[in-house]
Amino acid sequence: MLRKQCPQREITLQRADTLPLYQQLVEQIREYIRSGALLAGARLPTVRQLASEHGLTRLTVHTAYAELQAEGLIESVVGRGTFVCEALPIPTGLHSGVRLARAQPPPEWLSQGVLADMMRLSEQSEIISFAQVTPAFETYPTVEFQRAMRAVLEMPCALGYGPTQGELVLRE
Structure with a gap:
């Protein structure tokens, strides 16, 4: 279904992969959005359509869409559909598709x-x-801190x- 909006792109799910299907879906759609293959305002397939096309449960697709929405990449409009957000968030290291390295064993001195x-020694x-x-x-300066807190809380x-x-000033 993404082929309609983005003819050169198709979602490929690896059922044998250790990565859950919803996460595979999130990563691929996120990459299509970040790369510009899915443009701002592009309509995404409905949960039912995407689930049917790829043999997934609607819950799997809904979970993927919910994660993309939480990242600010897509938005759902009741009665209209799900769309790529007009103003996309700036990618951070956490959501830029960079895989995190595996944890290293603790240093020897720890044991x-x-x-x-x-x-x-710190107790002495x-x-x-x-x-x-x-x-x-x-x-x-507790008095000054209290005064500043009161001023802010009265806003x-x-x-x-x-x-x-x-x-708005940060988005411009």
């Missing part, structure tokens, strides 16, 4: 009691810890949500 020694009163880079509490939309696409 040699170094942390236990550090904890024991004559030891000054430079581990935290925070000022002493008594030097903290009309202090605890409200901002625009879902982000602040």
Whole structure:
């Protein structure tokens, strides 16, 4: 079905892959959007159409669409359909298709009691810890902080949500 909107693209799902089907769907649609193969405003197939075409459950497609919507890549309009967002978010390292490296085993010194020694030493009163880079509490300007907090909380939309696409000045 994506072939209609994007003739050179087709979704290919590997059922034997360890990556769940909905995630494969997310990655492929995300890549088509990011590469410009699916343009802003392009209509995506309905959940039912995509599920039927690829032998998936509607829940699988719905989950994929929900994740893409949470990333700000697509939007669903009740009664109209699902579309590629007009203003796409700037890709970050987390959502740019970069696979994360596998975790490395902890360093050898971790198993040699170094942390236990550090904890024991930090409890001694004559030891000054430079581990935290925070000022002493008594030097903290609490009165000024309270005044600033009150001023912010008195603003009309202090605890409200901002625009879902982000602040206009940051999008321009």
